[in-house]
Amino acid sequence: MLSVSAVSKAYVQADGRTTEVLRDVSLTASVGEIVVIRGANGSGKSTLLRLISGLEKPTGGSVTVNGGEPEKAELGFMFQDYVGSMLPWMSLRENATLPLRLKKRPRPERNSALQEAIESTGLTNIPFNHLPQESSGGQQQKTGFLRAILSSKQFVILDEPFSSLDRLGEDSIRNWIQRMRVAQKALVVLVVHDLDDAIFLADRIYCLDGSPTTVKDVVAVPLAWPRDPSIRLSTEFLAIRQRILSASLNATT
Amino acid sequence: MKRHRWWHIPLGAPALLLLWYVLTRDGLVSPFVLAKPESVVSALLTQGRSSSLWVDIGMTTYRALSGLILSAICGIPLGLFLGYVGKAYRHVALPLDIIRSIPSATLFPIFILAFGIGNASKVAVVFYGCFFLVVMAAVYGGRGTSDRPKRILMIHSLRATPFQVFRYVVLPDALPNILSGLRIAASIAFVLVVVTEMFLGANSGLGKRSTTCICLIVYLTCTLHCYSLGYLVT
Numbered sequence: 001m002l003s004v005s006a007v008s009k010a011y012v013q014a015d016g017r018t019t020e021v022l023r024d025v026s027l028t029a030s031v032g033e034i035v036v037i038r039g040a041n042g043s044g045k046s047t048l049l050r051l052i053s054g055l056e057k058p059t060g061g062s063v064t065v066n067g068g069e070p071e072k073a074e075l076g077f078m079f080q081d082y083v084g085s086m087l088p089w090m091s092l093r094e095n096a097t098l099p100l101r102l103k104k105r106p107r108p109e110r111n112s113a114l115q116e117a118i119e120s121t122g123l124t125n126i127p128f129n130h131l132p133q134e135s136s137g138g139q140q141q142k143t144g145f146l147r148a149i150l151s152s153k154q155f156v157i158l159d160e161p162f163s164s165l166d167r168l169g170e171d172s173i174r175n176w177i178q179r180m181r182v183a184q185k186a187l188v189v190l191v192v193h194d195l196d197d198a199i200f201l202a203d204r205i206y207c208l209d210g211s212p213t214t215v216k217d218v219v220a221v222p223l224a225w226p227r228d229p230s231i232r233l234s235t236e237f238l239a240i241r242q243r244i245l246s247a248s249l250n251a252t253t
Numbered sequence: 254m255k256r257h258r259w260w261h262i263p264l265g266a267p268a269l270l271l272l273w274y275v276l277t278r279d280g281l282v283s284p285f286v287l288a289k290p291e292s293v294v295s296a297l298l299t300q301g302r303s304s305s306l307w308v309d310i311g312m313t314t315y316r317a318l319s320g321l322i323l324s325a326i327c328g329i330p331l332g333l334f335l336g337y338v339g340k341a342y343r344h345v346a347l348p349l350d351i352i353r354s355i356p357s358a359t360l361f362p363i364f365i366l367a368f369g370i371g372n373a374s375k376v377a378v379v380f381y382g383c384f385f386l387v388v389m390a391a392v393y394g395g396r397g398t399s400d401r402p403k404r405i406l407m408i409h410s411l412r413a414t415p416f417q418v419f420r421y422v423v424l425p426d427a428l429p430n431i432l433s434g435l436r437i438a439a440s441i442a443f444v445l446v447v448v449t450e451m452f453l454g455a456n457s458g459l460g461k462r463s464t465t466c467i468c469l470i471v472y473l474t475c476t477l478h479c480y481s482l483g484y485l486v487t
Contacts, residue, residue, distance in 0.1 A: 055409055077410035084403035089425045098421070099411045151411050 002029045002052065002155075002187060007061035008212070009047055020212040021047050024061070027206055027215070031154065032184035034177065036198045037191050038244075039208030045191050046080060048208070049157050052189060053077055065155065073155055076148035080159040080191070082141040086132035092143045093128035099151035117146050122172040137164040145173060153180065157189045162197065177201055182226050196232055199223075199240050207247065217247050305457075312457040313450065316372060317442040320379025324438065328387030329431055335388070336395020337423060353385035357445060361453060375449040382445045383438040390434020394427025401426050 004027040010020040021044045029035040039045050050056040051063055054071030065073035076099075079085040086095050094101070096117075097110040105113075118124070123142045132140050141164050148156060158177075162170045178201070180186040192198050198205055199221055207217040221240055223231060231237055270290065276282045277289040284292070300306045335342040357378050364381075368374035404422045413421065450460025 050406075053410055055406055071412075074412065075410060077407070079403070079407060079410075081403055084400045085407035087404060087421065087425070098408075102408075102411055102413050102417055102421075 001031065001064075001066055002027070002035075002189070003062075003064045004028070004048075004052060005061055005063075007048075007051055007058040007063060009044070009051060009056070010059045022051075022058075023212040023214055025208070025213070025215055026061075027052075029187055029189065029204070031187045032181070033203045034181050034188045034190060034201055036202035036205045037189065037208060038193070038195075038198055038205060039213065043208045044213040045208060046159060049077075049159055049189065049191065053157055074152040076150070076152040076156040078144050078148040078156075078158045078161055080163070082144040082164075083132070083137065085144060086140055088132050091129055091131055092126060092135060092139065095132065096128070096143050096146040097150060098147060113150060114146065117150055121146070121149070121176045123169060138166060138169060141165055142169055149176075153186055155187050156180075159191045160193065161190070162192065162194070174201065178226055195241060195244060199237060199244075200227060200229075200232060205244065207244065209248070217244070219244055219247075306462075309457050309459050309462045312455075313443070313446050313459040316375045316449075316458065317379055317439075317446040319372075320376045320446070321383050321435075321439055321442040323376070324380050324383035324387050325435060328384050329391045332388040332391020332431075333395040333423070333427060336392040336397075336427070339396070342392060349385070349388070353389070357382040358448065361449070365453060370454045374453060375446060375455070378449050378453075379442045379445045382441050386438045386441065387431075387434050390430050390437075391427065394430030394434075395423070397423070397426050 004025060007022060007025045008020065009022040010018045012018050025048060027035065027037075027048075037045050037048060047056070051058050052065075052070060053075050054063070054065075054069060054073065055077075063070045086092075087098070090098070093111070093114065097114050100110040100113055114128075118126075123146065126139050126142050126146075127135050132143075135143075141161070145158070145161060148158070158173075161173055165173070174197075177188055177190070180188060181203075190198075190201060192201070202221045205217075205219040205221065206215055207219065208214070209216040219240060223234075223236060273287070273290050277284065277287055335345060360381065361378065364374040364377050368377050401422065404426070405418060408418055408422055446458070447460035447463070449455070450458035451464050455461040
């Protein structure tokens with residue numbers, strides 16, 4: 001259970017001025033739900049994710065995960081900057097299994113857990129023996145995803161997970177998210193820019209806008225799970241799409 | 254597996270030997286300035302038979318490495334700390350720069366007064382000469398590359414302990430800087446040891462042997478020592 005209530009975040013800049021990034025943002029999600037956060041570039045989505053994951057403290061309001069402090073909760077975080085979050089001195093295999101290494105699991109266990117994760121996601125074509133700089137952006141992004149789910153499958157934060165994946169990779173991650181939703185075991189917080197993807201994967205969509213950023217709209221997506229790709233053409237889907245588009249049109253004008 | 258071709262063999266060393274041979278062959282360069290390679294080899298064969306050459310090499314290496322290792326043990330943690338905690342470095346930057354600008358050679362008298370003329374003073378000179386090099390290299394390493402904050406954020410998301418953050422991100426990030434500092438310090442260590450052996454008084458060591466040889470005008474021996482020194486340094 002994730003609860004973000006009336007959170008604000010301000011940064012003190014080098015010249016001493018403070019910039020308020022988030023103001024009065026509230027968000028809740030429980031296990032078995034998928035929450036999508038949308039907003040323009042620089043609207044504070046990644047900042048909100050860092051507050052949710054306990055990597056930063058809010059200046060006002062509070063964040064709790066399962067009733068406790070967010071920094072104590074086990075978490076799988078897939079970063080938007082998948083290249084910068086790789087350790088360049090480790091192979092992709094070591095990068096993916098780093099969460100288990102930090103938990104002092106022996107190597108055979110780490111490798112079999114990775115194998116299991118590969119099989120359950122269907123992510124292929126990753127050269128695990130290569131260093132990150134010897135592999136492509138998409139391969140590093142897939143590795144970042146595997147690292148996140150090897151850290152935790154219960155509480156997963158995915159920051160633009162599809163940005164450099166091929167079609168097959170996108171489908172693998174989309175299907176994995178959907179399977180977790182159907183199994184009702186995970187809480188997934190997702191940032192995606194593509195509106196169709198957002199509606200397809202969400203139980204609820206939080207639309208962020210403004211400066212400082214506030215929650216402009218919360219859109220529930222009451223489509224049944226599991227969702228077939230053809231649902232994108234259904235009238236309910238298109239109605240939700242219409243609603244979000246017109247709201248964002250109003251926001252920018 | 255990479256295929257090996259003849260042009261992959263490093264050619265620098267054979268080329269240098271050839272140049273040496275050509276320069277000395279017909280007396281182009283006087284044998285007092287540069288001895289012939291074959292004379293050096295025969296000197297090595299003669300002197301290598303007695304144990305004293307090896308004792309000298311051993312003593313010089315022992316003193317240089319002791320000073321270098323001591324400076325690494327003290328300098329690397331201190332430098333990493335100063336680089337990582339930027340505020341701490343701001344306070345010590347000026348004193349550090351002042352102290353490290355004093356050449357070790359000018360401190361010989363002080364080291365003799367403090368540590369006598371035995372091994373301790375020679376190791377202390379090496380330590381002094383290497384310590385600040387190692388500290389400065391570790392400071393730059395500890396400051397980290399531009400991607401380090403992202404990596405630290407990532408490993409924090411995996412709930413790493415402070416030691417794990419250091420072990421898996423901060424240290425590997427700083428290692429290239431630390432190693433290049435140590436490499437430069439290693440050459441300085443041998444230079445300083447030889448100088449101390451020449452001028453601080455010693456019973457053994459390559460520096461001591463060189464001065465003795467100069468007195469005896471056995472030039473070949475000197476050349477030999479210079480080459481074995483060059484080999485040790487690299």
